[in-house]
Amino acid sequence: MRRFPKVLLFYxxxxxxxxxxxxxxxxxxxxxxxxxxxxxxxxLSLRWYVAFLNSEQFTSAFVRSVGVAFAVAILASAIATxxxxxxxxxxxxxxxxxxxxxxxxxxxxxxxxxxxxLFFFNQLFFGTxxxxxxxxxxxxxxxxxxxxxxxxxxYNMPAGVEEAARTMGAGAWIAFRRVTFPLIKSGIVTGAMxxxxxxxxxxxxxxxxxxxxxxxxxxxxxxxxRYDFDPTAAAVxxxxxxxxxxxxxxxxxxxxxxAVRF
Amino acid sequence: MxxxxxxxxxxxxxEFVSLLGPSGCGKTTTLRCVAGLEEPSGGRILFGERDxxxxxxxxxxxxxxxxxxxxxxxxxxxxxIGFGLEMRGVRGGDADKRIAQxxxxxxxxxxxxxxxxxxxxxxxxxVALARAVVAEPQLLLLDEPLANLDAKLRDEMRFFxxxxxxxxxxxxLYVTHDQSESMIMSDRIVVxxxxxxxxxxxxxxxxxxxxxxxxxxxxxxxxMLKGKVVEARDGVATIEAAWGRFTCGTSRPVAAGSVVTAxxxxxxxxxxxxxxxxxxxxxxVARHFLGNVFDYRIALADGTVISVQAxxxxxxxxEGQVSVKIDQEKAWLLQ
Amino acid sequence: xxxxxxSFALPALLIVVLFLIVPYLNIVLMSFRNxxxxxxxxxGFTIQNYVRVLTDSLYxxxxxxxxxxxxxxxxxxxxxxxxxxxxxxxTDSRWRGLLYAGVLSPLLTGVVIRCFGWIVLLANNGLINQxxxxxxxxxxxxxxxxIGVTIALVHVFLPFMILPIMNAIQxxxxxxxxxxxxxxxxxxxxxxxxxxxxxxxxxxxxxxxxFVLSASAYIIPMLLGxxxxxxxxxxxxxxxxxxxxxxxxxxxxxxxxxxxxxLVALFGVLNRRVMRGVA
Numbered sequence: 001m002r003r004f005p006k007v008l009l010f011y012x013x014x015x016x017x018x019x020x021x022x023x024x025x026x027x028x029x030x031x032x033x034x035x036x037x038x039x040x041x042x043x044l045s046l047r048w049y050v051a052f053l054n055s056e057q058f059t060s061a062f063v064r065s066v067g068v069a070f071a072v073a074i075l076a077s078a079i080a081t082x083x084x085x086x087x088x089x090x091x092x093x094x095x096x097x098x099x100x101x102x103x104x105x106x107x108x109x110x111x112x113x114x115x116x117x118l119f120f121f122n123q124l125f126f127g128t129x130x131x132x133x134x135x136x137x138x139x140x141x142x143x144x145x146x147x148x149x150x151x152x153x154x155y156n157m158p159a160g161v162e163e164a165a166r167t168m169g170a171g172a173w174i175a176f177r178r179v180t181f182p183l184i185k186s187g188i189v190t191g192a193m194x195x196x197x198x199x200x201x202x203x204x205x206x207x208x209x210x211x212x213x214x215x216x217x218x219x220x221x222x223x224x225x226r227y228d229f230d231p232t233a234a235a236v237x238x239x240x241x242x243x244x245x246x247x248x249x250x251x252x253x254x255x256x257x258x259a260v261r262f
Numbered sequence: 263m264x265x266x267x268x269x270x271x272x273x274x275x276x277e278f279v280s281l282l283g284p285s286g287c288g289k290t291t292t293l294r295c296v297a298g299l300e301e302p303s304g305g306r307i308l309f310g311e312r313d314x315x316x317x318x319x320x321x322x323x324x325x326x327x328x329x330x331x332x333x334x335x336x337x338x339x340x341x342x343i344g345f346g347l348e349m350r351g352v353r354g355g356d357a358d359k360r361i362a363q364x365x366x367x368x369x370x371x372x373x374x375x376x377x378x379x380x381x382x383x384x385x386x387x388x389v390a391l392a393r394a395v396v397a398e399p400q401l402l403l404l405d406e407p408l409a410n411l412d413a414k415l416r417d418e419m420r421f422f423x424x425x426x427x428x429x430x431x432x433x434x435l436y437v438t439h440d441q442s443e444s445m446i447m448s449d450r451i452v453v454x455x456x457x458x459x460x461x462x463x464x465x466x467x468x469x470x471x472x473x474x475x476x477x478x479x480x481x482x483x484x485x486m487l488k489g490k491v492v493e494a495r496d497g498v499a500t501i502e503a504a505w506g507r508f509t510c511g512t513s514r515p516v517a518a519g520s521v522v523t524a525x526x527x528x529x530x531x532x533x534x535x536x537x538x539x540x541x542x543x544x545x546x547v548a549r550h551f552l553g554n555v556f557d558y559r560i561a562l563a564d565g566t567v568i569s570v571q572a573x574x575x576x577x578x579x580x581e582g583q584v585s586v587k588i589d590q591e592k593a594w595l596l597q
Numbered sequence: 598x599x600x601x602x603x604s605f606a607l608p609a610l611l612i613v614v615l616f617l618i619v620p621y622l623n624i625v626l627m628s629f630r631n632x633x634x635x636x637x638x639x640x641g642f643t644i645q646n647y648v649r650v651l652t653d654s655l656y657x658x659x660x661x662x663x664x665x666x667x668x669x670x671x672x673x674x675x676x677x678x679x680x681x682x683x684x685x686x687x688t689d690s691r692w693r694g695l696l697y698a699g700v701l702s703p704l705l706t707g708v709v710i711r712c713f714g715w716i717v718l719l720a721n722n723g724l725i726n727q728x729x730x731x732x733x734x735x736x737x738x739x740x741x742x743x744i745g746v747t748i749a750l751v752h753v754f755l756p757f758m759i760l761p762i763m764n765a766i767q768x769x770x771x772x773x774x775x776x777x778x779x780x781x782x783x784x785x786x787x788x789x790x791x792x793x794x795x796x797x798x799x800x801x802x803x804x805x806x807x808f809v810l811s812a813s814a815y816i817i818p819m820l821l822g823x824x825x826x827x828x829x830x831x832x833x834x835x836x837x838x839x840x841x842x843x844x845x846x847x848x849x850x851x852x853x854x855x856x857x858x859x860l861v862a863l864f865g866v867l868n869r870r871v872m873r874g875v876a
Contacts, residue, residue: 004688008680015681015755016696019703022714022752025724029717036722083609090602098606101613108621109813111830115850116620119627119843122637140616143609160332163299166319167326167403168393169349175320178345182336201707203816208837218709225713225820234717237710248705252698 026241029234036230048235058236061220066243068131068216069200072138077192079139080146085180087147088154089162106144110204113141118208128209134216137205142198146191153187154180186254193251197244265291267457269305276431278424280444283454284480289437290405292454296435297403298322309400320349325394325432326403329410331386333378339365339389340374346397364396367426384415391423395430402427402434408443420446441481445469453477471513472525474597484525485568487593491516499524499595504564506542510593523596530592531570533558533578534585541588544568549580560584624847632842646848656849660856663828666743667812667857670750674758674807675800677751682762682799687771700756700763708753712820715749716740719821741823749821750811757810758803765799766792801868805861812857829853 033043052058080102087098105113114137121133128134161183165175206216215223221236266288273279281289294300296307298319306315314322325346334342340361347357365371368388378386387407394402404423408416424447427434438444444451445465453461453468453476461473472478475486489503494516500509501524510524544560547567555571558578562568570586578584628646633639650656685696703711718724719739729735739745769792777787815830822831829849837846 004684008684012681012684015677016699018677018752019699019755022711022718023703023706024714025717026710026714079608079612082605086602086605090605098610101618102609104613105617108617109809109854111813111815111834112624112850112854113617113620115833115837115847116624117616118837119637119847120616120620120623123623136612136616140612143612147609158332158335159330160328161334163319164326164328164332164393165334165345166299167297167322167324168346168397169320169323170345171318171320174349179334197705201705201709203707203709207815207834218707221709221713222816222820225709225716229716233713237713240710241706244705244707245702248702 023241026234026237029231030238032231032234048231049239051232052235052239055232057215058217058220058232061215061217062236062239064131064214065200065217068135068138069196071135072142072199073192073196075135076139076142076146076195077188080143080191081150081184081188083143084147084150084154088151102147103144105141110141113137114204114208117205121209129211131211131214134206134209134211137209138195138199138202141202141205142195145194145198146188149187149191149194150184153184157183189254190251193247197247200240200244265457266295266302269459271452271459271462273433273435275433278427278434278436278447278449280448280451281435281437281454282439282441282444282451282480284439286456287454288457289439289452289454293403293405293435293437296401297324297326322401323397323399324401324403325397325399327387327390327394327405327407329406331378331390331407333386333389333393335378338375338377339370339381342378342389343393343396346393350397352397360396364392367395368392383411384419387411387419391426395426395432398430400433402432404434404436406437406439408438408440416443423447445481453480455480469527470592471511471594472596475523475525478525478594478596483528483569485528485531486566486596487524487526487568488564488566489522489524491518491520491522493518501595503542503562505544505562508541508588508593509590510595511591512595514595514597516595524593525596526588526593528557528569528571530589531568532587532589533570533572534587541586541590543583543585545583546578546581549577558584560586624851627844627847628851630844632844634841637841638844646845647852649845650848650852656852659827659829659832660853663812663830663853664856664860666747666750666814666818666828667808669747670754670811671758671804671808673747673751674755675804678755678758678803679762679800682759682803683766685759686763686766700759703753704756708816709820711753712749712817715745715752715821719745719748740821741825743826745821746818746826749817750814753814753817754807754810757806761802761806762796762799765796765802769795797868801865804864808861808864809857812853 028040030048031044031046033045033047083102087095087102091098117133117137117140118128121128125133157180161179162175165179166172170178201218202216203218203222206219207222210216210219217236217240221233221240224233224236269288269292271279281292283289291300295302298314298317302315306313308314309322334345337345343361343364344357347353347360352360361374362371365374368391370385370388370392373381373385373389378389381389387410390407394404407423408419411419420443436444436447445468448465450462450464451468452459453473455474455476460477461468463471468477469481472481472484475484478484478486487501487503487508489501489508492500492502492507494500494512497512498509499512499516499522500507501522508524510526516522542562544562546558547561548559550557552571555573556577558570558572559567560570568586572578627638629642629644631639631641631643632646681700685693685700688696690696716723720726721736721738721740723739725739726736729737739748773791773795774787777791778784782790813830814828815834818826818828818831830853833846833849833853836849837843
C-alpha cells in the first residue's frame with residue numbers, strides 16, 4: 001500500500017470537494033420549499049419541478065435537446081466509426097495528418113468554431129433558420145470523441161482475429177460482422193454516449209447556431225440565470241444532471257470510464 | 263523493401279515442411295502469401311493444379327494457427343471451432359459431431375463452453391489447432407505457434423502437433439526460428455536468410471551438408487576451415503590449409519587453386535592421444551566444463567579458432583599443444 | 598479496392614473539411630472585409646479592422662484582461678491540480694477507479710450547471726458567505742467580479758490539467774525515483790530532479806489546454822461576471838448575436854486566438870530545454 005503524507009490526502013480531499021460542491025449543491029436547492037436560493041433549504045418541496053413541467057419554454061427546450069443529442073449521437077457514430085476503421089486497418093501513409101484532421105474539432109476553441117460556423121451558414125447556406133446547422137455543428141465537435149473510442153477499441157482487439165476469420169472462410173463483410181463489430185461494439189456505443197452528453201450539454205455552438213425562437217436546455221437555463229434567480233433553475237439543472245449522469249453510469253457499466261482517454 | 267525474393271518451393275501432399283530462419287528472414291511473409299493474407303508482387307502460388315495467387319484467403323480451404331492464437335474472445339471454445347465449419351456450410355448436428363471429435367483429438371473435452379480468457383496458454387494453443395483442422399483443410403499453416411509457451415510445454419506440443427499432422431495426413435507448412443524444433447518435426451526444412459532460400463533438404467541433409475556458412479552456423483555449431491583447393495574429384499576435394507591438408511565432401515565442381523571454406527562439426531573432431539595419427543596440431547586457448555564434456559577452443563596455425571569436445575576421462579589439460587583428428591567423411595565444402 | 602476503402606473515411610473527412618476547415622478559412626477572410634451595420638459585410642477588403650483592434654486601448658485592454666484571466670486560471674489549476682494528478686497516478690487504492698471518475702465526471706455535467714452551482718455558493722447570502730459569517734467574517738463580494746469568474750474558471754478547467762499530468766506521471770517508472778534516492782537524493786530533491794522533468798510533457802499539455810480553454814471561455818465570465826466582467830469572447834459573442842459588423846467581430850476573435858497561439862508557442866520554446874530527452 002503506497003504511503004502518501006496525510007497532508008496531501010487532506011489537500012486532495014479538499015480539491016475533490018471543490019470539484020463536486022457546486023454540482024452537488026444544485027440538487028438540494030431544487031427541493032427548496034422557499035422562494036430564494038438560500039442554503040440550507042427552507043423545507044422540502046417539489047414545486048420547482050412542477051414549475052419546470054409547467055414552463056413551455058423549458059420543456060420544449062428539454063425535448064429539443066434530447067432529440068438533437070440523440071440524432072447527433074447516431075450520426076456522429078455512423079460517420080466516425082468507418083473513418084476509425086479505415087484509419088486503424090487500412091491507412092498506410094499520411095496517418096498523422098488524418099488523425100489530426102479527425103481530432104481538429106476537439107483541439108480548436110469551441111467559441112471560435114461556433115463563430116466560424118455562424119458566418120459559414122449565413123453566407124453559404126440558408127442561415128440558421130432550421131435545426132440543421134445546429135445538428136451539423138454538434139456532429140462536427142463530437143466526431144473526435146467517437147473516433148477516439150472506436151480507434152481505442154480497435155487497438156485493444158486481440159491481434160490477428162480478423163485474419164484468422166478469413167483463413168477460416170469468412171469474407172470481408174462476414175469477418176467484420178461476426179468478429180470485428182462485436183469486439184468494437186462497446187467502443188462505438190461509448191463514443192455515441194459521449195457524443196450524446198457533449199451535444200446535450202453544449203452551449204457554445206448552440207448559442208450561435210440555434211434557430212430564432214427556439215432553444216436548447218443549457219441555453220434556456222443560461223438565459224434564465226441571467227435574469228431570474230429561483231430554484232426552478234435548480235430543478236432544471238438537477239433534471240439535466242440526472243440524464244447525463246445516467247448516461248455516464250451506463251458508459252461505466254459497458255466499457256469502464258478508465259477507457260475514456262483523450 | 264523486398265521481404266522475400268525468388269522463393270521456389272514444392273511441397274508434396276502430406277509433407278511437413280518447415281520454414282526456418284532468424285527473425286526478419288521472410289519466412290512469415292512467405293507463409294502469409296501462401297495463406298492469402300499478403301499478395302506477392304510476382305510469381306504464382308499453386309495448390310495442386312490450381313493457381314490460387316489471386317484467390318482470396320477465405321476461398322483457399324486452409325487452416326492457419328497464428329503465433330498469438332487469435333482466438334475470438336467473444337466466442338466460446340465451441341463457437342471458435344465451429345466458426346470455420348459454419349463458414350463452409352456445415353451446421354447443426356453434423357457440426358457438433360465434428361467439433362466433439364476434434365476436441366477429443368486435442369484432448370480438450372469438457373471445455374466447450376469456456377471462453378478463451380479462462381484457458382491456459384497450452385489449452386488456447388490446442389483450441390487454435392483444433393479450429394484450424396476441424397474443417398479438414400487441404401493445407402495447414404502454422405506461424406511459430408509454440409513461441410509463447412514455456413520450454414516443457416513446447417517440447418510436448420512439438421510431438422503432439424507432428425503426430426496429429428501425420429495422423430491426419432495434412433500438407434503442412436511450419437514457420438519457426440528454432441532449429442531443433444524444425445529438425446525434430448519436419449520431413450524437409452527450408453532455410454531462409456534475408457528473404458532468400460539458402461537450402462531445402464531433409465534434416466540430415468541440412469545438418470551434414472549445409473549449402474552455406476549461414477546455414478551451417480544456424481543449425482548447430484560449425485567450425486570453419488579455410489584453405490585452397492588442391493584437387494577435386496568424385497565428390498571429394500583435397501584442401502591445403504595453413505596448418506595442414508585434409509579432404510572434405512563436396513557436391514559441386516571446384517577449380518584447383520580456388521580459395522574455399524569447409525565446415526566440420528565439433529563432434530567430427532577428436533583430440534588425438536599421442537599414439538593416434540593426427541591431422542594437425544593447435545594450441546589450446548580455452549577450456550570449459552559443460553558437465554558431460556569439456557569444450558576446447560583451439561587456435562590453429564592461421565589463427566582460426568575451432569571448437570572441439572572431449573569426454574571427461576580423456577580430456578587433455580587446459581593448456582598446451584594438442585593434436586586434432588578430423589573425421590574427414592563429415593567435413594563439407596561450403597558454397 | 599483502395600478507392601472503395603477511402604469511401605469509409607470520406608464522410609468524416611468531408612464533414613471536417615467542409616464544416617470546420619472551410620469555415621475557419623472563411624473567418625480569416627472575413628476579418629479583412631469591411632464591416633456593415635446592415636449586412637453581413639460590405640464590399641471590399643481592408644486591414645482597418647486589425648488596425649482598430651491593435652491601436653484602440655479599449656480592445657487592447659480587453660485582450661490583456663482575457664489573457665490575464667487565462668494566466669491566473671492556468672497557474673492556479675497547475676498548483677491545485679498537480680498534487681491530485683500525482684496521487685491519482687501513483688495510488689494503488691481500490692478507490693482509484695472512483696477517484697478517476699471523480700475527476701472525469703464534472704466534465705460531463707455541462708458548464709451552465711456548474712456556474713449555477715457557483716452562483717448559489719458565492720452569492721452574498723450563499724453558502725460560503727454563510728459559513729464565513731459563522732466565523733464572524735464577511736460577507737464578501739465573491740460574485741459579479743473577477744474573483745467569482747476566476748474561481749469558476751479554475752473549477753471548470755481543473756480536470757483538463759489533472760488528466761494529462763496524471764497520464765504523464767503514470768508513464769514515469771516509479772523506480773527512477775527510487776534509484777535517485779539510492780544515489781543520495783532526498784525525497785523532495787528526487788522529486789524535483791527526476792519526477793518533475795519527466796512529467797513535463799503532461800504539464801505542458803495541461804498548461805496549454807487550460808490556457809487556450811480559459812482564454813476562449815464565454816459562458817463563465819457571462820454568468821459569474823454578471824455584466825461587470827468583460828473579456829474578449831464575451832464582447833465578441835455579444836456583438837455577433839446582437840448586431841452585425843461581423844468582420845470586426847471576426848478580427849477580435851482572431852486577434853485573441855493569435856495572441857493565445859503566440860504565447861503557447863513561446864511557452865513551448867521556453868520549455869524545450871527542460872524537455873530535452875524527455876518528450
